[in-house]
Amino acid sequence: MTPLRVKVGNASLTVALRLRAVPDVVVVGAGVMGASVALELQRSGRTVVVVDKGDAVGCGSTSSSSAVVRFNFSTLAAVTAAWESAHRWEAWADHLGLADDASGGLGPLARFVRCPMLFLEPPGFPRADATILLSTVGVPYEVLDEGELRRQFPALDTGRYHPPRRPDDPRFGLGPFGRLDAVLVPDGGFIDDPRLAAANLMDAARRHGTEVRLGTEVVAVETGSGRTSGVRLADGTTLDAPVVVNAAGPWSARLNVLAGVVDDGAVPTRPLRQEVHVVPAPAGFGLDDGGAMVADLDLGYYTRPAPGGTLLVGGVEPDCDPLEWVDDPDDVAPTPTVPCFEAQVWRLARRLPDLAVPHRPIGLAGVYDVTPDWMPIYDRTSLDGFYVAIGTSGNQFKNAPLVGQILCDLVDACEAGHDHDADPVTTNCHRIGRPLDLGAFSRLRSMTATTGTVMG
Ligand SMILES: Cc1cc2nc3c(=O)[nH]c(=O)nc-3n(C[C@H](O)[C@H](O)[C@H](O)COP(=O)(O)OP(=O)(O)OC[C@H]3O[C@@H](n4cnc5c(N)ncnc54)[C@H](O)[C@@H]3O)c2cc1C
CATH class of the missing domain: 3.50.50.60 (FAD/NAD(P)-binding domain)
Incomplete structure (x- = not known):
């Protein structure tokens, strides 16, 4: 607001003029x-x-x-x-x-809610390359062998089922084909x-x-x-x-x-459509009940506990799931679909055998913009x-x-x-x-x- 003095006859008035200055950015x-x-x-x-x-x-x-x-x-x-x-x-x-x-x-x-992060790798994953980065930056982590993984997270099935499959694939229920170990990062979390x-x-x-x-x-x-x-x-x-x-x-x-x-x-x-589903957390895997965030590249989903005794379940783009590129993000309806719900939640149900799978999809669909290497661009042009x-x-x-x-x-x-x-x-x-x-x-x-x- 810029004050300005104007003369009207013999009187002098101060009026406020709203001058819109050009912003810097x-x-x-x-x-x-x-x-x-x-x-x-x-x-x-x-x-x-x-x-x-x-x-x-x-x-x-x-x-x-x-x-x-x-x-x-x-x-x-x-x-x-x-x-x-x-x-x-x-x-x-x-x-x-x-x-x-x-x-x-x-x-x-x-609020930042602390919750440990479990990384379940696919076979052949270059673990040493990943953990050396954590060590270099100073992020604490622990490698859990299968016994320790089962001891710390008894709600999890520790079988190896790779590769991820669609539920309509006759091989979906096969396995396990070995046992998993994991990398645990205790200082992860989420924003509520x-x-x-x-x-x-x-x-x-x-x-x-x-x-x-x-x-x-x-x-x-x-x-x-x-x-x-x-x-x-x-x-x-x-x-x-x-x-x-x-x-x-x-x-x-x-x-x-x-x-x-x-x-x-x-x-x-390029914009990509994504779904996130909500399921009840089984006993022993809730937010304050022994649960963890899991990036499961063996079965092909991620999950994280949420307040209110639920788990969110999302996708990690396994090869068997089609990528849903969109031309116009405004065309994407915010509702989840049965095929995506079944793919993501049924995979989680293999890892968490006590999961009660809801009868219908609950969750949302969203869009994010993706680069070919899935790294952001923060730059001039x-x-x-x-x-x-x-x-x-x-x-x-x-x-x-x-x-x-x-x-x-x-x-x-x-x-x-x-x-x-x-x-x-x-x-x-x-x-x-x-x-x-x-x-x-x-x-x-x-x-x-x-x-x-x-x-x-
Ligand atoms: C389902 C899903 C799950 C995710 N999970 C995670 C996760 O677990 N962890 C994580 O780190 N990240 C996650 N992300 C990614 C993260 O949420 C996004 O990277 C981040 O929110 C992007 O924020 P933004 O401000 O760039 O975009 P947006 O929040 O989309 O904001 C862009 C804004 O620009 C406005 N806009 C666009 N065009 C115009 C225009 N022409 N004129 C005026 N306004 C315009 C829009 O209205 C919009 O409000 C997830 C994303 C999705 C969709």
């Missing part, structure tokens, strides 16, 4: 990524406007997230980012800038309410001055003099800004087309001033607290003229005391060797 998308990016850019002293076509913060793919926080990834950068982020989730009030654990007027806060986590970040950003415009769709990216100059909105108005961040989740590829940054050799992204936090591949909710800082460091460096493509920026993971080379998330990277699934 427009963030497209008010999911957990856009909220984190807005908070850090605003904290850095910039003025930020967030626009989202939806009617609430976090109502895109963030709201359907299983919000699992785990550390088993295929690259040092991914393990580092996840371990740093877990420390930020654990100190959530502090991360948001609140003095103590109180909400400081922000309302309820999302992912949409609330996004709202917490956005409320913290608003406190610093971020403006959030909901029900506001971006239909064009404005360019001029070889760089972005803002965005055009569905109502025909433009929102000028020298920096635009694409945090549009499953819709991000479409925004990249609008910005003209798809034919520059960058790693592509070939259009100066246009940045991306995209390709989150079903595994990046956990890293949201760090992604804001990553984008802020990139914007700082690139807008100051640094050539990030030639000399990648490093970000400081201050809670775990490690540097993170952001070249790992470059749009120009050669495909990283990963599991080629949501496990990353």
Whole structure:
């Protein structure tokens, strides 16, 4: 609000004029990524406007997230980012800038719920390659032989059933063909309410001055003099800004087309439909009852306990399950289907023989945007001033607290003229005391060797 003195006859009046200044940054998308990016850019002293076509913060793919926080990834950068982020989730009030654990007027806060993570590998999995990354970063883990796995998790059937199969495959019920051992990571967990986590970040950003415009769709990216100059909105108005961040989740590829940054050799992204189902937790495998989060690459599903005595069950893209690529994320109905429910829940029922399988699917369908190596893209683009936090591949909710800082460091460096493509920026993971080379998330990277699934 800018005060202005005007003369009317002999009287002098002070009137307040609402002058809309050009913001330093427009963030497209008010999911957990856009909220984190807005908070850090605003904290850095910039003025930020967030626009989202939806009617609430976090109502895109963030709201359907299983919000699992785990550390088993295929690259040092991914393990580092996840371990740093877990420390930020654990100190959530502090991360948001609140003095103590109180909400400081922000309302309820999302909670990190500790829950151990069990990794059940397929045959031939390069365990040593994975555990050396955990050791390097300092993530505690334990290898459980079959006896120890059964002792610590008696509700689990420890048989080996690989490869994963569809329930209509006559070989679905065969086995076991051996016994399993496992890698246990005790410090995993999940966020109890992912949409609330996004709202917490956005409320913290608003406190610093971020403006959030909901029900506001971006239909064009404005360019001029070889760089972005803002965005055009569905109502025909433009929102000028020298920096635009694409945090549009499953819709991000479409925004990249609008910005003209798809034919520059960058790693592509594509929206993928996913289902998560809800089943009652059997005795001995609930949240406070001996349960664990399980990534079961032997049978082909993941599960995590949830408050209220339930388990969430999701997919890990085994070869036998078709991938449901979608052209338009808005066309995806949020309801689960019988074939996917049976595939995921019946596999879990093999691992948890006391599971009572519901008569009909309960759960949700969501969409996430996937890169060919299932690693995200946090980067600048070939259009100066246009940045991306995209390709989150079903595994990046956990890293949201760090992604804001990553984008802020990139914007700082690139807008100051640094050539990030030639000399990648490093970000400081201050809670775990490690540097993170952001070249790992470059749009120009050669495909990283990963599991080629949501496990990353
Ligand atoms: C079923 C499922 C399970 C998952 N489980 C996990 C998990 O266990 N652990 C984990 O770490 N990650 C998980 N993920 C991934 C994680 O949830 C996502 O990576 C993360 O939430 C993406 O956040 P985002 O802000 O990028 O996208 P979104 O939350 O989708 O936000 C993007 C926003 O952009 C807006 N938008 C799009 N286009 C426009 C436009 N043109 N104009 C204006 N606004 C626009 C949309 O309305 C939307 O609100 C899961 C995802 C799904 C779908």
